[in-house]
Amino acid sequence: MSQHATKAHAFLANEERANWHDQSLWMVREKRDRASGQIPDWEQLRDCASGIKDHVLANLDNYLEEFEAHALANGVQVHWARNAAEHNTIVEGILRKHNARRVVKSKSMLTEECQLNEHLHRQGIEVIDTDLGERIIQLLEEPPSHIVMPAIHLKKEEIGELFHQKLGTQAGATDPKYLTEAARHHLRARFMESDAAITGVNFAIAETGGIVVCTNEGNADMGVHLAPVQIHCMGIEKIIPKAEHLGVFTRLLGRSATGQPITVFTSHFHQPEPGREMHIVLVDNGRTEQLGREKFRNSLKCIRCGACMNTCPIYRRSGGHSYGATVPGPIGSILTPGQDLKRYSDLPFASTLCGSCSDVCPVKINIHEQLYEWRQEIARQHELPASKRLSMRIAGWVLASPARYRFFGKWARRALQWLPRWMVYHRLNAWGKGREMPEPPRQSFKEWYQNEKPKQS
Amino acid sequence: MTIGLFIPCYIDQFYPQVGRATLELLQKAGCRVEYPLAQTCCGQPMANSGCETDARAAYAHFVDTFAPYDYIVAPSGSCTYHVRKHFDILEQTDTVHQVRQRTLDLCEFLHDVLQIEQLDSHFPHRVALHQSCHGLRGLRLGPDSERREQRPNKPTALLRMVKGLELVELQRADECCGFGGTFAVAQPDISVKMGRDRIADHEAAGAEVVTAGDMSCLMHLEGIVRRQQRPLRVLHIAEILNGARL
Numbered sequence: 001m002s003q004h005a006t007k008a009h010a011f012l013a014n015e016e017r018a019n020w021h022d023q024s025l026w027m028v029r030e031k032r033d034r035a036s037g038q039i040p041d042w043e044q045l046r047d048c049a050s051g052i053k054d055h056v057l058a059n060l061d062n063y064l065e066e067f068e069a070h071a072l073a074n075g076v077q078v079h080w081a082r083n084a085a086e087h088n089t090i091v092e093g094i095l096r097k098h099n100a101r102r103v104v105k106s107k108s109m110l111t112e113e114c115q116l117n118e119h120l121h122r123q124g125i126e127v128i129d130t131d132l133g134e135r136i137i138q139l140l141e142e143p144p145s146h147i148v149m150p151a152i153h154l155k156k157e158e159i160g161e162l163f164h165q166k167l168g169t170q171a172g173a174t175d176p177k178y179l180t181e182a183a184r185h186h187l188r189a190r191f192m193e194s195d196a197a198i199t200g201v202n203f204a205i206a207e208t209g210g211i212v213v214c215t216n217e218g219n220a221d222m223g224v225h226l227a228p229v230q231i232h233c234m235g236i237e238k239i240i241p242k243a244e245h246l247g248v249f250t251r252l253l254g255r256s257a258t259g260q261p262i263t264v265f266t267s268h269f270h271q272p273e274p275g276r277e278m279h280i281v282l283v284d285n286g287r288t289e290q291l292g293r294e295k296f297r298n299s300l301k302c303i304r305c306g307a308c309m310n311t312c313p314i315y316r317r318s319g320g321h322s323y324g325a326t327v328p329g330p331i332g333s334i335l336t337p338g339q340d341l342k343r344y345s346d347l348p349f350a351s352t353l354c355g356s357c358s359d360v361c362p363v364k365i366n367i368h369e370q371l372y373e374w375r376q377e378i379a380r381q382h383e384l385p386a387s388k389r390l391s392m393r394i395a396g397w398v399l400a401s402p403a404r405y406r407f408f409g410k411w412a413r414r415a416l417q418w419l420p421r422w423m424v425y426h427r428l429n430a431w432g433k434g435r436e437m438p439e440p441p442r443q444s445f446k447e448w449y450q451n452e453k454p455k456q457s
Numbered sequence: 458m459t460i461g462l463f464i465p466c467y468i469d470q471f472y473p474q475v476g477r478a479t480l481e482l483l484q485k486a487g488c489r490v491e492y493p494l495a496q497t498c499c500g501q502p503m504a505n506s507g508c509e510t511d512a513r514a515a516y517a518h519f520v521d522t523f524a525p526y527d528y529i530v531a532p533s534g535s536c537t538y539h540v541r542k543h544f545d546i547l548e549q550t551d552t553v554h555q556v557r558q559r560t561l562d563l564c565e566f567l568h569d570v571l572q573i574e575q576l577d578s579h580f581p582h583r584v585a586l587h588q589s590c591h592g593l594r595g596l597r598l599g600p601d602s603e604r605r606e607q608r609p610n611k612p613t614a615l616l617r618m619v620k621g622l623e624l625v626e627l628q629r630a631d632e633c634c635g636f637g638g639t640f641a642v643a644q645p646d647i648s649v650k651m652g653r654d655r656i657a658d659h660e661a662a663g664a665e666v667v668t669a670g671d672m673s674c675l676m677h678l679e680g681i682v683r684r685q686q687r688p689l690r691v692l693h694i695a696e697i698l699n700g701a702r703l
Contacts, residue, residue, distance in 0.1 A: 002643065009646045018650070026629070033602060042605040311603065313633045317647050350644065352637025352651075353505065355594035359603035372543075375507030384507055388639075392503045396511030399466065399498040400518055409470045430642040434649030435680030438471040445469045445476035449492050 002346035008318035022316040024152060029310040031259025032360070038261075039251070049248050050364035053301035056239050057291060063206040063239045064282065070209025071280055074271040081283045084114035090281050091116060091198065091231055092123055098229050098277075100125065100195035106213065106220035107131040108200025109147050109304055110233050110283060113326045116198075127198075128190045130219040132183050139166045145320025147327055148257045148306035153319050187219070197223035201234035202303070203249060204280075207242045210270040211280065214253060214263040221267050231279045232269065236287050237300040249303060252362035256305040290338045295373045299334045301363040308357035308367055314350055323347060330357035334370040337378065345383040348374035406446065413440035460490045461526030463560070465536045466498040468672050475672055478699040479532040479563055485699075486571050490530075495522045501539040505638040509546055516544050520556045528570065529560040532695045534592025534670045537562040542595065562596055563695055564670050568611040574618070578700035581621030585664035586612055586694075587655065587678070588631045589671035598670065602630050612670050612694055619697060625662040632658075636677035652681045659689060666690045668697055 001009065012018050036042045056063055068078050081087035087110075095103065103120065105111065105127050117127045117138075129138045133151040137144055139162055144150030151159070156174045163169040169182045199220045203212040211232050213220040224230045240246065254260040272278035291297055309315045309329035320328040325336045325344060330351065336344035348371045357367040378384060384392075398404045416424065417440050425432040443451070460483060464476040483490045499519060500512030519540065523529045531537050540560040547553050567573050592598045592612070599610030616624055635641070635651025642648075656678060659667045665688075669675050672693050679691040692701055 005644045005646065008644060012646050012650055015650075022654070036605055039605075313635065313651050314644075314647055317650050349507075349640070352590065352633050352635060352640050352648075354590035354633035354637070356590070356601075356603055356631075356633070359594055359601055372505070375505070376509055377507075379507035379510075388506060388643075389508070392506050392508035392511050396500075396503045396508065396514060399500065399503075399512075400514030402495045402497055402518075405466070405497040409466070413470060430645040431680070433645045434684060435652070435677065436683040437680065438467075438676055440471060441473050443473060445464050445473035446492075446494060448473050448477065449480075450494065 002349065003324060004318065004322055004346050004350040007322035007324070008314075008350075011319045011322055012317065018317055020155070021153060021319060025310045025316045028149075028258060029307075029360075032256055032307055032310065033259075035255040035259040035261065039255070045248060045252060046362055046364050049252055049303075049362060050301065052240060052245050052248060053363050054298065056241060057237070057297060057300055060236065060239065060291065063241060064236060067204055067206040067209055067239055068282075070207065072209070074209050075278070076209065076271060077277065077279045079279060079281045081281055081285070083285050084283075087114045087233065087281055087283045087285065088116050088119040091233065092120060092125070094229065094231055094277075094279055095120070095125055095196055098196060100229065102190070102194050103127045103196045103198060104130050104191055104194040104219075104223040104227065106197070106199040106215060106223050107134050107150075108198065108233055109327060110200055110235050111198065112144065114233075114283065114285065116233075128187070128194075130187050130190070130223060131215070131217055132180060135183060135187065136162065143321065143326070145328065146306055146309055147304050153321070191219075191222050191226050194223065194227045196229045196231065197227035198231045198233065199224065201232050201238050201280075202253070203240050203246055204234055204238045205241075205243050205246065206239055208270065210243075210268055212246060213267045213269070214250065214265065215267070216258075216260075216264045218265045221265060224267075224269065229277045229279070230269070230272065231281065233281045233283060236282050236284055237302075253303055253305050256307040256360070256362040286339050290335070293338065296334060296338060296370055298365055299331065299338075299367075299370060301365050302331050302335075303363055305362055307360045307362065311356045311360045312351075313354065313356070314352070318350070323350070330367045330371070331365070334365075334367055334374060337374045341378065341381060342383055345378045348372075348378065409444060413444070416440040458489065458527045459525075460488050461523045461529045462490050462492040463496060463499075463523065463529050463531040463536070464492065465531060465533045465672070467676065468532065471676065472672050472693070475532055475693040475695055478693065478695040478701065479530075482563075482567075482695055482699040483530065485577070486567070486573060488571075491526070493522050499536040499539045501536060501543075502638060504539065504543055509543065513546060516547055520544070520547065520553050523556050523560070524552050527559065528566065529556065530563055530566045531560065532563045532670070532693060533672065534562045534564075534589050534596050534598060535673055537565070538591040538595035562592060562598065562670060564592070564598055564611045564615055565596060567615055567698075568609075573615075576615070576618040576698055578618075578698060579620045580697050580701065582665045582703060583623045583625050583663055584616065584666045584668055584697065585625045585627055585659045585662055586616060587634060587659070587667050587669040587674055588612070589669050589674045590631075590633050592670045593631055615698055616668070616694070622697070625664050627658050627662050629658055634674045634678055636674050638673075641677055648677070649681060652677050653685075656681060656687065656689060660687070664689065666692055666697075666703070668692050668694045670694050
């Protein structure tokens with residue numbers, strides 16, 4: 001079995017927990033349905049967002065330069081990173097210059113992608129993730145399982161136990177309000193003593209050189225306002241042309257992500273406070289390469305709402321960790337093969353191609369079509385398991401000829417009729433694991449049409 | 458107008474009664490129907506596994522077989538979708554283009570082309586419609602739960618013409634059943650789990666029968682129903698529209 005299938009098997013071993021996971025995420029999907037239903041022109045809004053993003057991707061070089069020029073004019077220091085290592089070195093350099101030992105960070109999938117925390121930790125710099133969910137998994141030393149709700153795989157009892165051990169809360173406490181309050185006090189102290197603040201970026205506006213960060217906890221603001229130096233790390237695809245375009249995306253983002261009309265905080269950062277520094281790190285890390293792949297280009301439109309994960313029937317029943325990638329779920333399965341085809345070659349197959357992801361996507365990424373296309377690409381680059389490759393070659397040979405099709409069809413049916421049960425249902429019959437095989441009829445439709453039908457009329 | 462009846466490979470081999478129901482239904486509606494004996498498969502099994510180059514010969518054979526017909530009608534949203542969507546790797550000659558355009562799912566054909574308004578069938582049972590993903594989101598046979606749009610639901614409109622039939626509402630109106638072609642054997646745990654969850658939803662809705670426009674979803678669901686010895690019955694929509702009895 002593939003890596004994903006093996007991990008899914010383990011996830012499903014505890015069926016009660018798998019059901020709970022499925023239902024928690026389905027509830028979020030339903031909230032999204034209600035919230036999107038409140039906007040009469042929801043589909044037009046999606047069209048509009050998709051159009052803006054397509055336009056940006058087609059003109060990315062110009063918009064990036066425009067953004068940089070305006071940011072520089074605002075007094076921001078702009079850095080360019082080709083890859084994760086350069087990004088980490090740049091951030092480390094800024095922190096060293098300020099002799100920063102304690103850093104607070106607000107949720108950023110990009111720094112997760114670049115493994116910034118691990119890098120800084122090795123350099124003796126402490127990074128505290130300040131979103132509640134991120135902080136929970138940081139204390140647990142686990143990667144996020146979802147891009148918007150990183151600790152969605154954990155139950156409140158488990159968080160209570162974790163906080164009891166790490167933060168000294170009462171043993172057995174499970175009240176979310178009590179636990180959140182405890183986290184708040186714990187984090188407040190970290191904010192007060194921080195030397196620098198790092199945030200991700202949801203949108204970067206070329207026209208103004210400003211960036212926008214969307215959070216529900218206000219931790220990006222608190223971090224930035226308290227620390228003497230602020231660093232914002234962003235993928236180069238986060239650009240939008242004008243401030244007037246922002247409303248299109250903020251209306252879609254909150255509703256798609258959690259069913260909220262808008263995130264609680266939409267924080268705009270344009271320039272450093274007097275006497276302080278503001279840095280923006282623009283990161284490529286494979287994005288230019290993806291931009292060059294015509295069939296997969298528009299995966300870069302993603303605004304990281306996570307709606308495709310909440311709707312994905314496979315994600316809900318296998319959990320985010322089963323994907324083994326920073327960005328899990330359907331969108332992750334079209335982004336990761338571009339980064340490392342060999343390593344992630346099983347992910348485009350972790351889908352039934354049901355298409356729910358594409359229809360829920362606020363920027364209309366044709367996710368399931370790209371999954372299909374990645375499958376073709378994986379076969380072309382010889383990364384399919386040999387058994388699969390061979391069986392498909394044989395199937396193609398059989399199905400291209402009426403005589404071969406008829407011959408093999410007939411013998412397959414007969415075999416199913418004649419063989420004893422133990423020879424049909426064994427270890428190698430994956431279909432038979434939880435299902436009966438179809439009951440083979442005496443005649444195929446074709447045989448009936450040729451033999452019996454003429455007698456009827 | 459002559460219709461080329463396309464009976465997908467697994468229906469031909471395992472569910473001949475669905476092929477017969479489709480043929481009879483079309484004939485009762487006054488169509489001239491031919492079933493070209495040379496037909497095999499739309500090629501989807503290979504293509505969905507990433508091996509569309511191995512499917513190319515099956516594609517070309519499909520086009521040759523069905524080129525003479527005014528319409529090609531199949532009791533399958535999924536195979537229809539595959540022909541329309543993925544035969545793009547063939548050279549797009551006029552013939553290829555026409556075959557792709559003229560290939561329709563049975564419900565689509567009855568609803569859009571024949572525009573039938575009544576059916577002479579009686580099925581006094583509580584029925585739940587499993588909307589196959591390729592029919593629903595691929596061919597847009599109805600509105601899905603993700604998009605905010607108005608459009609008729611073609612299979613539902615047809616089922617409503619059957620006397621005595623009571624359509625029940627599901628908790629999750631259009632969640633995937635977990636079949637997914639080779640996914641069913643590549644990821645058997647999730648596939649079966651998804652199927653079991655769909656069946657539970659249908660049972661909770663009080664359905665006696667689950668129907669669908671795609672026998673592949675039903676083959677998967679039926680396999681689970683039989684393994685678990687549950688009372689739920691499985692019938693293709695063509696069988697119900699054609700006056701099947703339990």
